[in-house]
Amino acid sequence: MSFTIGEAPDRDDLGDYPKVARQHALAARGVRVPPGVVLDLARARAVLRATASERDEALAWVSEQFEAGHALIARSAGCREDREQTSGAGLGMSIPGLRDLSQLEGALAMIEAHGRTLVDVGNLNAERTLMLIQREVPRRALLVVVRGGEPGDRFYVEVHGPGAGPEPLAEGRSPDWAGPLGEWGDDSRAKVESLAAQVSASEGGPHGADLEIVVDPEGEAWLVQARPLTAALHPGWAAFSEAVAREGQQKHMRGSLLFDGEHNPAPLSRAHAWVMRRLGTLRPGRSGDPVILAGWLYVRVLPRELGAHSGEIMSVYDALAWLRDTALPQARVELASFAALLADQPPIRAALARAEALFLAMIDEYVGRLVPARKAALARTAGADYDPGTDAESETAPLSLRARAHFLDVLPAVWDIASPSLAELFDEVDDDEEEHALPESEAAAARLLGEWDDHLFACGLAPLRELWRYAGRRLDIDDARVFLLDGDELVALDEDALALGDADELERELRRRAELLAAQAQLDPPSRIIDGQPLPHPFGGRLRGLAIGEPFEGPIAQRRDLRDLLADPPVAGAVLCIPALTAQAAVALVRLGVRAVCTEYGGALAHGALMARELGLSALIGCHGCTRLAEGTIARVDTRARRLFASD
Incomplete structure (x- = not known):
């Protein structure tokens, strides 16, 4: 049976298909809905193959649309989709741009095959499907x-x-x-x-x-x-906003704020939060203007999207050569010089000033040279995206791994000075890595610059981490607790041992801060905040994301971050669910043999997307809700449907 959207249907089970029922009812009310017809998927292909005299009214409408030069879109509508309690978002499949009957038949065959796949992952109603065939606006x-x-x-x-x-x-x-x-x-x-x-x-x-x-x-x-x-x-907004209010931070929620979950998908240590606030104060407009709310990092502008550069912009090749031959070697010299300074046991005030100066100098180079060079290259190569599977350079080391081994001692597991470096976490470190020529294609060079600029950023953060560890030794506070203190407090304690009270008072305060950090980690920060109100998470649908690679099925392995992943490697064949994949993760993924990953945050330009392509992983990037699935749940990373299916 078939019928035209908005006209009286010749079937009494329309209520079983909410997607179709809504389109039909709204069109009947005069709402501007694209014209179309509804068919049973089970018989639609047979109807298409029938002779012209045997085709029903719906297929006659389809033929008229093609003859008039209109493109159509075929959309499946299952009985589990778009209900009040179970949306089923992502269960269906749509194929746009259809311009003749043969393309429509091919689309229906793909949708039918997709339905059989859904049966394999537990959707027993997948075969009960109607087809919406509508004019593509x-x-x-x-x-x-x-x-x-x-x-x-x-x-x-x-x-x-x-x-x-x-x-x-x-x-x-x-x-x-x-x-x-x-x-x-x-x-x-x-x-x-x-x-x-x-x-x-x-x-x-x-x-x-x-x-x-x-x-x-x-x-x-x-x-x-x-x-x-x-x-x-945003179900977590009430708890998040209450935490912000308790800490008196509501005044910082003016304007538009973007959660930087791609780089910092966990609350910051008090030490790193202090560093970010100082950065915003000392480099306004050149740092993304960081704001810390209930421990979570928000920015007004992502660093890679900072405003136009007023001076001459380096080519991406010159930027890479400058990094390799000048900036990174000089950063190594500065690190060695800072280590020598700490060996002389200077006051914390002087050492902190030097560490901060090195960090800010790195920021100036990062924002002044690297960001403009990469932005310009990405703009020029937007239509020629780097594909590691077909590029002539694909036989060399993946860009996400290239030169990483030389920087494991400074690359942190997470972007927080409280985080240990990868070298501290790995059982053994082998930095005997083959040197590679710079990529020939501008698209590949832009992607590599997006990886190597992290090496410079890590070198800029490293002195601050070493300063806090030095302060811990000088103040007799272990690494587990010294990062609960900010920079001003380190200086104050160095100059007056009772600046934060006696030993018992200090101990109680550090314990309270540790408990606060644990409580902050349980919050669910909104993806954006606009004038004190949450903008919902990206609307593409829960458990859907940017799809990369082939479908994969296995048990869910939940890990909080790269440090957690290295401490507790998942079983072979697991689907790793993690808030985000930072640049450093590529080394760990290869070492652990991870084959499938889903991230809560990230997008097409995120490190996770690039490394998943280069390492041949099955992945869903920006798959909202994946980190809330139960450990061990059998799940299918369906990269064709762009959705994560978890067994009930």
């Missing part, structure tokens, strides 16, 4: 619009432009713009707001609504998806 922008279920909740939007590819949500692409819908500057905003308000009023559940809207070249808004949210937009 030419896209000026694809919007994901969400609103919570509480009175006064506002709409938030993620905007993907026409250059984002055919399926930016399924591919886990970063949006071109994200924030409150009311602040989106496009001239179609009023029409989008009207459509969103109309639909969410009827289709939202207790937690709110999740809509996909396409804006066509004329600025008209079309509804392509409507579903109720099955959980609060």
Whole structure:
């Protein structure tokens, strides 16, 4: 059976398919929904192969669309999708850009095969599927619009432009713009707001609504998806905001703040938080303007996205050569000089000033030379992305591993001066690594610069870590606790042993801070905060992410960070779930033989995405919710569906 969307269907089970039922009901009410037809997947391919006289009304409509030059999109609609309690987001499959019947038949075959795969991972209803075949609206922008279920909740939007590819949500692409819908500057905003308000009023559940809207070249808004949210937009906000209020930090939540989960997916030590605050004070506008809220690091601008450079921009090749031949060797000299300084037992004030000066000099070089060079190269090579599987240089060492062995002594397990280096964590270190020529392609050189700049950053942080450890020895405080003190407190204690009270008072305060850090680690920080309100996590859907490599199945292995991973390696064949993969992780992944990984944070430009491609891993990057799955759960990393399926 088949029927046209918005017209009376000749079937009485439409309520079993919420995605189709909503599209049909909204079209019947006059909502701007792309025209289309509905077919049973089980018989649609047979109908396509029938002669013209045997085809029903729905297939006649399809033929008319193709003859008129319209592209179509085939979207599966299962009975588990888009319900109030079980959204099933990601269970379905969509194939856009269809321009003739043979392409449509091929798309239906792919969707049918995908349904059989879902049966293999426990979705017994996968075979109960309808097909939405709709006219594909030419896209000026694809919007994901969400609103919570509480009175006064506002709409938030993620905007993907026409250059984002055919399926930016399924591919886990970063949006071109994200924030409150009311602040989106496009001239179609009023029409989008009207459509969103109309639909969410009827289709939202207790937690709110999740809509996909396409804006066509004329600025008209079309509804392509409507579903109720099955959980609060940010269930951890109450606890997080209470923690911020307890620490008196609400004043720092003005403007737009971005959680830097890609680099610091855990709360900072008090020592590192102090360093970040000092950086923001001493280098305003050149540091991303870091803000620490309840221990978590937020920035107003990611370092790689800092503003335009006013001077001459180095080529990416010159930047790499400068790093290799000048900056990194000089950083080694400075580290040796700082070690010699500490050997003379200087006062902490003087040693801290020197360590901070080395760190700030590194920041100036990093922001002044490396960021502009890489930004310019990435802009020029955006259409020629480096593919390690096909590039002529793929026979050399992967970029994510190249020269790493020479810097294991300074590369921290996590980007925090309280973190030990990889050399401190590895049983043995072999830095006898073959030297490689710089890449010939600009795309590869830009990617390598994104790896090597971490070596310079690590060399800049290393003196600060050594300063805290030196202070611990000088003040008779062990490494486990000295990083609970900030830089001002180290100086104060060095100059007055009773600056923080007597020994018992100091002990109690350090214990309280350790407990606070443990409590902060249990919080769920929002991905963005705008004027004191949380912007929800990326809307692409829970357990969906940027897909890399082949499908993989195995038991979930939850690890908090690289240090945790090295201390407790997962069993062979496990699916590693970790908040983020920093640049340093490539060395550990290769040593441990990890084959599949899912990260909570990250995107197309994250280190995790590059290393997963180069190391041949199966991966989902930015797979929100993966770190909340139970240890040992059997899961399938379905890189074709771009989703992590976990057994119940």
